[in-house]
Amino acid sequence: MSPLTIGLRMTVVTILALALQTTLFADVRVAGVAPEIVLAVAVISGFVAGPHRGAFAAFWMGLAYDILLDIPTGLAALTFCLVAYGAGLAGEVAFRPTWWFASGSCAVASGLGVVALAVVSTLVGRDLAAESLLTLILGVALLNALFAPAIMAVVRWSYGRPHELRAAT
Amino acid sequence: MAAPTQRGRSWYTIGLLVLTALTLLTLDFRGFGPLETAQSGLRNVFAPVRSVGDAISDPITNGADGLFNYGELEAENAELRARIAELEGQAFQTQVEEDELERIRDVAGLESVLDIPVLLAEVVSGPLGNFSGQSVEINKGKLDGIRDGMPVVTGSGLVGRVLEAGRNRSTVQLITDPEFTVGIRVTADGEVGLAHGDGAGSPRQMTVDQGISDGVSVGDLIITSGGRTSRFPPGLAIGTVSDVIDKDRGLELKVALNANPTDIGFVNVVLYEAAE
Numbered sequence: 001m002s003p004l005t006i007g008l009r010m011t012v013v014t015i016l017a018l019a020l021q022t023t024l025f026a027d028v029r030v031a032g033v034a035p036e037i038v039l040a041v042a043v044i045s046g047f048v049a050g051p052h053r054g055a056f057a058a059f060w061m062g063l064a065y066d067i068l069l070d071i072p073t074g075l076a077a078l079t080f081c082l083v084a085y086g087a088g089l090a091g092e093v094a095f096r097p098t099w100w101f102a103s104g105s106c107a108v109a110s111g112l113g114v115v116a117l118a119v120v121s122t123l124v125g126r127d128l129a130a131e132s133l134l135t136l137i138l139g140v141a142l143l144n145a146l147f148a149p150a151i152m153a154v155v156r157w158s159y160g161r162p163h164e165l166r167a168a169t
Numbered sequence: 170m171a172a173p174t175q176r177g178r179s180w181y182t183i184g185l186l187v188l189t190a191l192t193l194l195t196l197d198f199r200g201f202g203p204l205e206t207a208q209s210g211l212r213n214v215f216a217p218v219r220s221v222g223d224a225i226s227d228p229i230t231n232g233a234d235g236l237f238n239y240g241e242l243e244a245e246n247a248e249l250r251a252r253i254a255e256l257e258g259q260a261f262q263t264q265v266e267e268d269e270l271e272r273i274r275d276v277a278g279l280e281s282v283l284d285i286p287v288l289l290a291e292v293v294s295g296p297l298g299n300f301s302g303q304s305v306e307i308n309k310g311k312l313d314g315i316r317d318g319m320p321v322v323t324g325s326g327l328v329g330r331v332l333e334a335g336r337n338r339s340t341v342q343l344i345t346d347p348e349f350t351v352g353i354r355v356t357a358d359g360e361v362g363l364a365h366g367d368g369a370g371s372p373r374q375m376t377v378d379q380g381i382s383d384g385v386s387v388g389d390l391i392i393t394s395g396g397r398t399s400r401f402p403p404g405l406a407i408g409t410v411s412d413v414i415d416k417d418r419g420l421e422l423k424v425a426l427n428a429n430p431t432d433i434g435f436v437n438v439v440l441y442e443a444a445e
Contacts, residue, residue, distance in 0.1 A: 023294075024225075024226035024230065026294045026295060026298070027294070036298070052178060056186065064211075067212065068212060069301050070297070070301055070304065071300050071302070074190040074191065074197060077186075081183065081187070082187070114299070118300075124194060
């Protein structure tokens with residue numbers, strides 16, 4: 001699959017994730033916590049495409065997230081790309097294309113992503129979290145884990161089969 | 170040799186991305202004009218996608234509400250009916266007093282906050298994400314005459330201000346946001362001070378920790394102070410003093426808000442622009 005096709009597919013997936021995040025999941029919350037669908041897509045991109053491509057895709061997803069969700073520009077771009085990079089490195093060692101791997105690893109990485117977002121937003125002087133940090137970490141980890149298998153399927157479709165991805169790299 | 174090269178490229182990429190993100194963060198905090206224009210433009214481009222998303226998701230969220238919160242809604246309805254009956258009784262007396270006040274203002278040549286036009290808007294979304302701060306989105310924007318900084322009220326009082334007016338939608342920073350500040354006046358003795366939101370943990374409270382020196386007691390009414398450079402006109406209701414704490418540098422007041430910013434369906438945008 002050509003890099004252009006991968007880019008186009010990931011753009012569509014990102015737009016869909018952002019639309020879900022800013023419409024349905026702005027209202028449907030569990031204990032005041034919304035799933036972080038865009039973060040989940042970024043993390044799974046890291047697992048599927050590796051640290052280099054995953055971090056690159058996650059940066060652009062984070063940037064779009066910053067702009068549309070009205071948080072300081074660069075904040076989610078920074079944290080998403082770091083988390084996706086970490087997920088990519090971990091995926092190189094232990095990636096398993098199964099639903100339980102997708103859910104478990106996405107839960108852990110999403111929890112770390114929430115911590116990173118909270119830390120960076122505090123460092124830049126903006127306490128942006130709407131709920132307590134522990135509630136956010138647990139809530140986002142749990143909700144993202146639920147959606148992870150579906151997101152894994154969509155992201156794997158975007159990047160094509162592993163040999164196609166290697167050919168495009 | 171391929172692996173080290175790839176690892177090197179990987180480090181180079183992540184370094185470049187981190188640097189770019191930090192640069193954007195710096196520019197954002199410095200209020201870099203072109204960046205703000207780009208942000209606003211991208212939000213406008215994405216607005217139709219969100220409108221379609223809202224049209225699809227609204228029936229789902231409404232259905233879920235009806236399914237899971239039916240009992241709660243029924244109890245809330247009964248409570249609201251009782252409250253309406255009580256308020257109708259108070260409304261008559263309030264109208265008499267308002268007419269009297271208006272007559273006095275006319276005689277004294279004073280402006281009233283009631284003379285400023287308002288625009289009704291629907292709250293179409295709460296905070297968009299877990300990190301969107303204390304804000305909501307309304308369905309009116311620049312095309313309807315809304316501008317950045319305009320006060321936003323409900324029938325109960327001040328609930329926020331327009332943080333950013335888009336073409337057809339605007340983001341409203343709620344009064345509970347710790348970064349929300351407003352000049353206040355205690356109606357009983359005219360003391361003025363500066364209040365700020367107390368954050369999501371205290372959704373119906375503000376704190377006044379600057380300017381108050383003496384003579385304020387629990388139950389005193391708090392309104393906006395207004396003034397030549399204030400973003401808010403004088404006289405908008407905020408709340409009542411719920412606690413007075415003696416501090417070294419003066420009094421700290423806890424203010425129980427009149428309006429409930431966590432439960433608003435419709436708001437009025439006060440079409441008031443502060444003097445430059």
